[in-house]
Amino acid sequence: SQQGEEDPQALSIQEGENATMNCSYKTSINNLQWYRQNSGRGLVHLILIRSNEREKHSGRLRVTLDTSKKSSSLLITASRAADTASYFCATLSNFGNEKLTFGTGTRLTIIP
């Protein structure tokens, strides 16, 4: 079963614009992670935010976490063609196993 669900499923924006993707999840989490996947490649870890954190930054990436709404957002500022990829959120539940559960991803296309 999928813990995280990304929204939207697909997003196309002009180069230079900001891109926002959202992730909703169902159960209490220890942390939430965002990954990027370029076409034909494996996933690459972008950023991890813990349940007691509300916002984190890494370069042009900004992640927020709202545990009361069980949701997170990933903002990519000043988008570039190289940001074209699929983006996945993954959650570590507070219950039971130690394994990450991935969502179905958002396909981001940056139009030059």
Add this chain to the structure above:
Amino acid sequence: NAGVTQTPKFQVLKTGQSMTLQCAQDMNHNSMYWYRQDPGMGLRLIYYSASEGTTDKGEVPNGYNVSRLNKREFSLRLESAAPSQTSVYFCASSTNRGRGSPLHFGNGTRLTVT
């Protein structure tokens, strides 16, 4: 520094054939994982190994077996391939020094079962 290496990159099998997907990591990570990725389904965990000598089932283990050969290597075996196992398979590893440590992924094996 190669990271996580998967072989083969592509494979076509006939129904009923068997094969082993190989994975090796050179980051001295304790934990290793096998995921499958299907359109619209995200990544689903097949098996994982928290440390050398241990393996556990994930979300979709049926039809698969694994072997943690040593700290570096974690293989996935399909004993009798079925068309439902057509997928992209990813191996990943993590330090597991803290809960939910980030995963490092290989570039995948694209498997087609006819």
